[in-house]
Amino acid sequence: MNYQVIAPPPSLKNYVQCFWTLEHQTDDVSQKTFTAMCNGAPGLIFQENPAVFTGFEGERLPQLFVFGQARKYGQLHGGGSFRTVGINFHPAALKSVFGLNANELTDQNTCISHLTKTALSEQLLNCSSAQQQAACLFNFLEKQAHLYENSNKKVDYAVTALQQGKRLSHVLHDLSLSERSLERLFLTHIGITPIFYARICRFQASVALLRKGNLCSLTGIAHSLGYFDQSHFIRDFKLFAGVSPGIYLRKSIERMPGFPEWES
Numbered sequence: 001m002n003y004q005v006i007a008p009p010p011s012l013k014n015y016v017q018c019f020w021t022l023e024h025q026t027d028d029v030s031q032k033t034f035t036a037m038c039n040g041a042p043g044l045i046f047q048e049n050p051a052v053f054t055g056f057e058g059e060r061l062p063q064l065f066v067f068g069q070a071r072k073y074g075q076l077h078g079g080g081s082f083r084t085v086g087i088n089f090h091p092a093a094l095k096s097v098f099g100l101n102a103n104e105l106t107d108q109n110t111c112i113s114h115l116t117k118t119a120l121s122e123q124l125l126n127c128s129s130a131q132q133q134a135a136c137l138f139n140f141l142e143k144q145a146h147l148y149e150n151s152n153k154k155v156d157y158a159v160t161a162l163q164q165g166k167r168l169s170h171v172l173h174d175l176s177l178s179e180r181s182l183e184r185l186f187l188t189h190i191g192i193t194p195i196f197y198a199r200i201c202r203f204q205a206s207v208a209l210l211r212k213g214n215l216c217s218l219t220g221i222a223h224s225l226g227y228f229d230q231s232h233f234i235r236d237f238k239l240f241a242g243v244s245p246g247i248y249l250r251k252s253i254e255r256m257p258g259f260p261e262w263e264s
Contacts, residue, residue: 003256006134011142014151015097017041017088019134022256029080036074037207037258038240040163040200042094042105042191043067044087044112044137046124053078055109064112064121068094068105069191073242085124085133087141091159091197092151092189097141099148102191116144155189158182162198165205165225202226203240206233207258210249218245 001024008016050063056074094102098115120140127133154175161171172179186194202225209221222233237245252260
């Protein structure tokens, strides 16, 4: 499989993490299962052939759709050749770019035509390269962001602090907010509570350590990240990845970050 990443222009750096493509050319049409691990961010997906994959509940996915925060792992099923492109957004982008209350799309996806009138699908199909598709998407998102500009500095600060492992109590103190007040802001701009977002951030930190092989034991990882014990770490990992940390280490084949298939 060929995975490619293109960075966004400076005008979108507060909304977009990256544009990516994942392409697979094969004569093997057998069904494969891919796991979408929780990463704490919404996104946008364009499928050149929308008949290839079915979604988490076995549903046929739209050709071009936006998805919100996921509170647990999901599995996609598909086989044969495919080419998929996407945008990884920053956590608050649904509010900033589409004017949505983010909790409307938590654990959900929606066809882009339900959010705005656009010929974006046709434009992407007519592009001849990944670079052209990226430029097309970036142009669309720049226009969208100018329509809403719903960023919130307190949410942005809290997101960055939690990603860096700061305790929620310290974040609340820094912002002079009650937990309930920050929770309301997070549900609107992020789609999940600060506590749950912090859990996903901690899970992502554990995945980064496992990938690097920085620690030799699961107990060491659990301790370094502030889990109560190894069992607590494993339960959270299974919720967000679908497997235990040990199975992830032994059997994951990550075609792109956070999107593994598994060795039998």
